[in-house]
Amino acid sequence: MNIEPNLCRVEDALEIIVGKWKPIILLHLLKNGTMRFSDLKRSIPNITQKMLTKNLRELENEDIIERFVYPQVPPKVEYSITEYGKELEPLLHAMHKWGVKHALHKQQYKFI
Amino acid sequence: MNIEPNLCRVEDALEIIVGKWKPIILLHLLKNGTMRFSDLKRSIPNITQKMLTKNLRELENEDIIERFVYPQVPPKVEYSITEYGKELEPLLHAMHKWGVKHALHKQQYKFI
């Protein structure tokens, strides 16, 4: 089974999940279910507010995650994976698995 | 089965196959077997020589592809996927499949 290179949609998949933070955000939401903005911020210490907001917006625009705002002061905003977004999980696992295997391969053969 | 977000290797996988050109290069090599530099260049019209060279070197450094130089003038250089590199194929297919599905999903729900 070949993918015709010119009809390749791999790049489209990559655009959604690529970025320094998106996989981590998704994994946190998959693990914990619903999370507040501050929960995510605390779980990913090195991310800035700006980047967290930006990535969340982008994932929301692709219908991967959902945003729910409680109309109250101080604000409370919750994020969760959509049903559709959950279809990404097997892919993330496959990539994770390959990543682990590759780390091992690098050790063994010491190229670079 | 959860991935512990802090132990996530998805990013490692992404680093190897991300980039505007890497998936396309890999798919061409997977489809055609061995290809010369000029074959690849012709198959991917919009890529510059610089970018093609750079991406090929990076894939070679990760042991995903192999480079064979014929000692002759004018030069002849052939690229092919390594045995190890072939293990990436299922992942590329999975990403492609998801990409196709996502394109459809976007059409149907017209978010954005």
Place this chain on the structure above:
DNA sequence: CCGTATCCATGCCGATACTG
């Protein structure tokens, strides 16, 4: 034919400060 070298535009991303 198969590269390198150089220059340059763009945009990602971090740091920081400010707001309802």
Place this chain on the structure above:
DNA sequence: CAGTATCGGCATGGATACGG
């Protein structure tokens, strides 16, 4: 609490020219 606004460094990648 959950953002937005602004500034700026730095890497990515394109165009182009040159070389063995």
